[in-house]
Amino acid sequence: MIISAWRYSHLALAVSSFLFVLMASLTGIILAFEPIQQEIEINSFDLDQITAATLIDNLQENYLEVFEVKVDGYDRVSISALTENGDLAEFYVNPNTGEKVAEINPEAKTFQFARSLHRSLFLKTTGRFFVALTSFLLFLISLSGLILFLKRQQGVKKIFSTIIKENFYQYGHVYLGRLFLIPIIIISLSGVYLSLFQFNILEHPVFTAEVENENINAAPKRAISDFEIFNNTSVANVKSIEFPFSSAPSDYFMLQLKDGSFAINQFTGEILDEDQLSAQEQFFQYSYILHTGEGNFIWAFILLLSCVSILFFIYSGFKITFKRKATKIKNKFKLNDCTHLILVGSETGSTLQFAVWFQQELLKKGKKAYVQQMNEFSYHNQLEQLIIFTATYGVGEPPTNANKFEAKLKEISFGKPIQYSVVGFGSFAYPDFCKFAYTTESLLDEKENAECFLALHTINNKSAESFNRWLAQWARLSEMNFPKFEGEVDSTKQKKLAYEVVRKTEIIPNHQTFLVELKPIKRQKLRSGDLLAVSPGEKHHDRLYSLGITLENTILLSIKLHRNGICSTYLNSLKQGDVVQASRLKNKSFYFPKKASQVLMVATGTGIAPFLGMLMNNSKKTLTKMYWGARDEEALIQYKNMITSALENQRLAQFIPVYSRTDQQQYVQNRLQENDSEIAEVLQAGGVIMICGSIFMQQAVLALLTKICEENKLKNLSDYQNRGQLLMDCY
Numbered sequence: 001m002i003i004s005a006w007r008y009s010h011l012a013l014a015v016s017s018f019l020f021v022l023m024a025s026l027t028g029i030i031l032a033f034e035p036i037q038q039e040i041e042i043n044s045f046d047l048d049q050i051t052a053a054t055l056i057d058n059l060q061e062n063y064l065e066v067f068e069v070k071v072d073g074y075d076r077v078s079i080s081a082l083t084e085n086g087d088l089a090e091f092y093v094n095p096n097t098g099e100k101v102a103e104i105n106p107e108a109k110t111f112q113f114a115r116s117l118h119r120s121l122f123l124k125t126t127g128r129f130f131v132a133l134t135s136f137l138l139f140l141i142s143l144s145g146l147i148l149f150l151k152r153q154q155g156v157k158k159i160f161s162t163i164i165k166e167n168f169y170q171y172g173h174v175y176l177g178r179l180f181l182i183p184i185i186i187i188s189l190s191g192v193y194l195s196l197f198q199f200n201i202l203e204h205p206v207f208t209a210e211v212e213n214e215n216i217n218a219a220p221k222r223a224i225s226d227f228e229i230f231n232n233t234s235v236a237n238v239k240s241i242e243f244p245f246s247s248a249p250s251d252y253f254m255l256q257l258k259d260g261s262f263a264i265n266q267f268t269g270e271i272l273d274e275d276q277l278s279a280q281e282q283f284f285q286y287s288y289i290l291h292t293g294e295g296n297f298i299w300a301f302i303l304l305l306s307c308v309s310i311l312f313f314i315y316s317g318f319k320i321t322f323k324r325k326a327t328k329i330k331n332k333f334k335l336n337d338c339t340h341l342i343l344v345g346s347e348t349g350s351t352l353q354f355a356v357w358f359q360q361e362l363l364k365k366g367k368k369a370y371v372q373q374m375n376e377f378s379y380h381n382q383l384e385q386l387i388i389f390t391a392t393y394g395v396g397e398p399p400t401n402a403n404k405f406e407a408k409l410k411e412i413s414f415g416k417p418i419q420y421s422v423v424g425f426g427s428f429a430y431p432d433f434c435k436f437a438y439t440t441e442s443l444l445d446e447k448e449n450a451e452c453f454l455a456l457h458t459i460n461n462k463s464a465e466s467f468n469r470w471l472a473q474w475a476r477l478s479e480m481n482f483p484k485f486e487g488e489v490d491s492t493k494q495k496k497l498a499y500e501v502v503r504k505t506e507i508i509p510n511h512q513t514f515l516v517e518l519k520p521i522k523r524q525k526l527r528s529g530d531l532l533a534v535s536p537g538e539k540h541h542d543r544l545y546s547l548g549i550t551l552e553n554t555i556l557l558s559i560k561l562h563r564n565g566i567c568s569t570y571l572n573s574l575k576q577g578d579v580v581q582a583s584r585l586k587n588k589s590f591y592f593p594k595k596a597s598q599v600l601m602v603a604t605g606t607g608i609a610p611f612l613g614m615l616m617n618n619s620k621k622t623l624t625k626m627y628w629g630a631r632d633e634e635a636l637i638q639y640k641n642m643i644t645s646a647l648e649n650q651r652l653a654q655f656i657p658v659y660s661r662t663d664q665q666q667y668v669q670n671r672l673q674e675n676d677s678e679i680a681e682v683l684q685a686g687g688v689i690m691i692c693g694s695i696f697m698q699q700a701v702l703a704l705l706t707k708i709c710e711e712n713k714l715k716n717l718s719d720y721q722n723r724g725q726l727l728m729d730c731y
């Protein structure tokens with residue numbers, strides 16, 4: 001597994017503490033319900049409007065003797081008093097009247113249990129130590145997570161920009177991270193701070209009034225309602241009031257406010273001593289509220305969601321890690337004996353899967369192939385073929401395991417001629433698509449004795465299909481036969497179904513293209529844009545075709561016959577009534593949009609097939625235009641009827657054929673460029689651009705679209721792609 005230092009720390013911390021974090025989150029979820037429940041159940045009074053003087057008066061009117069008043073975090077006022085029946089009791093009162101409103105119920109058993117587990121794991125001091133450590137580790141995990149998030153988003157300014165969706169768990173991990181990392185940092189830090197008090201590292205100050213008894217006057221005697229301090233203090237600011245034990249002048253009121261404590265002469269109301277709340281104690285109070293959500297419904301709810309999100313982080317984190325760990329480098333031969341060296345530049349391991357698969361296939365063919373990380377590159381005399389698979393990160397930067405490659409390559413000189421091929425793995429969602437692969441290729445270009453075997457090939461979103469196109473070219477040049485790389489969507493694992501050939505057109509000699517229409521023998525749900533993996537027989541591997549669905553629910557395939565193409569030759573040999581075995585692969589990212597102001601289709605050659613199906617089914621008559629590139633008009637013969645009928649019934653608004661080998665001598669991208677303002681308008685008006693056909697056309701069209709976006713001051717092309725306004729299926 002290849003991993004950067006931050007990612008490694010994040011993972012190591014999470015793995016080492018996950019059981020404790022899991023326990024703390026589960027109990028945290030339960031405990032977060034307590035303030036929520038209290039908030040719902042309690043009739044609260046507006047304590048700001050009631051003075052301590054009124055409260056004391058009310059109480060003294062209602063009870064024989066009052067010992068203490070307490071105001072809790074939910075603004076409930078409770079007292080301990082001698083009632084008129086002479087009973088000593090504790091209960092909640094209405095501060096406006098002094099009357100009893102409710103009993104003080106003991107805390108529910110569930111909360112008691114969850115709290116003990118949350119605080120000490122029922123292990124007393126040892127448990128408290130582990131809990132404190134867990135809090136601290138959670139803080140470090142969140143901090144490293146925050147740094148990874150900022151690196152991923154490429155800076156603080158881009159915190160709120162779109163998160164690029166790679167897969168569900170990765171996206172969820174990052175998305176929830178953006179929402180909950182800060183609350184989790186607050187929870188963990190406040191937890192650590194509260195723990196310091198549990199271990200007596202910090203202590204709560206105790207207010208002991210320093211009063212000289214002889215200085216306490218019993219006169220002039222005032223009514224409580226005339227005590228300045230009680231009149232100036234609202235009950236909202238009170239934490240507790242201890243009443244004087246007896247009527248001896250040496251006993252006084254002890255008033256504890258949220259910001260200080262006072263000793264008050266019971267006869268005169270004079271302040272005998274006072275103490276301001278220390279910063280440490282204030283910090284404790286804030287930490288307590290932040291950690292428990294006491295008295296704040298909204299914050300308690302955020303705490304609840306944060307704890308739930310921690311559970312998701314644990315689960316998705318493990319999912320991501322196991323996926324990455326799945327591929328390991330295992331070399332059968334010593335490096336110095338190998339003729340083929342596959343270098344990998346990968347951050348999260350997916351590129352490595354391609355490399356290891358490729359190595360295994362080369363080994364099966366008797367080649368001595370070695371897989372190595374790009375940073376470890378060194379030259380040996382046996383080396384003949386250098387194949388580099390690399391991802392791109394950051395702003396077109398190398399992955400961590402390739403960041404020293406440039407420096408290493410500079411020091412290396414190839415003693416004998418070698419041939420190299422570079423494959424770039426990247427994503428169109430990023431502005432610098434596969435940039436590091438381009439850099440790598442140009443570095444090799446400059447090296448003596450290094451000859452380019454196959455020009456740079458770029459792969460968007462780990463597309464197995466695109467990789468197979470590269471593989472086919474590489475195999476042809478090196479005169480080998482490779483099976484298909486199936487990647488995550490393994491068509492061999494999909495159920496094979498039977499399809500009957502209902503139509504097959506003659507091949508157009510100059511273009512070597514033909515149409516095949518297949519009818520599923522068993523009914524199935526199909527959509528234009530899906531892929532059909534056709535199996536030419538047991539011994540051969542499947543070949544994927546983009547399909548269109550006709551109005552009769554048949555599958556339309558447009559095929560180019562390749563000279564040594566096993567599958568295209570097989571399909572060309574079919575006759576009406578023959579049965580074909582194939583499996584369907586969903587390709588949801590290339591469906592005709594359900595809602596779009598307009599659709600612009602761009603295709604070359606046989607790439608038109610899914611579009612023909614989409615047009616037939618465009619019953620809403622969404623405004624659709626199609627640019628289609630081919631060598632000459634003859635290539636259109638097979639599609640002409642379908643295009644004409646789509647135009648007639650307004651399922652296609654305009655068809656723009658572009659021919660490269662006629663007087664016109666144009667490619668689709670040239671024609672698109674002539675209409676650049678119209679293209680800009682499509683993007684601006686929320687329209688969708690769909691591209692299907694050759695990878696070369698795709699790259700040229702993407703370069704043009706990027707330019708159009710820049711010139712018209714539109715958003716980044718990747719923004720449109722993220723919003724589903726740019727859909728592609730190219731090969």
Ligand SMILES: Cc1cc2nc3c(=O)[nH]c(=O)nc-3n(C[C@H](O)[C@H](O)[C@H](O)COP(=O)(O)O)c2cc1C
Pocket residue numbers: 151152153166345346347348349350351352391392393394395396397399425426427428430431432433434435461462
């Ligand atoms: C944070 C981040 C930044 C990325 N930056 C780029 C980029 O600048 N250009 C690009 O083409 N792809 C970029 N990608 C996409 C990756 O290169 C692509 O997903 C690749 O297949 C990942 O390969 P790996 O799993 O082997 O690391 C980025 C991906 C992530 C998560």
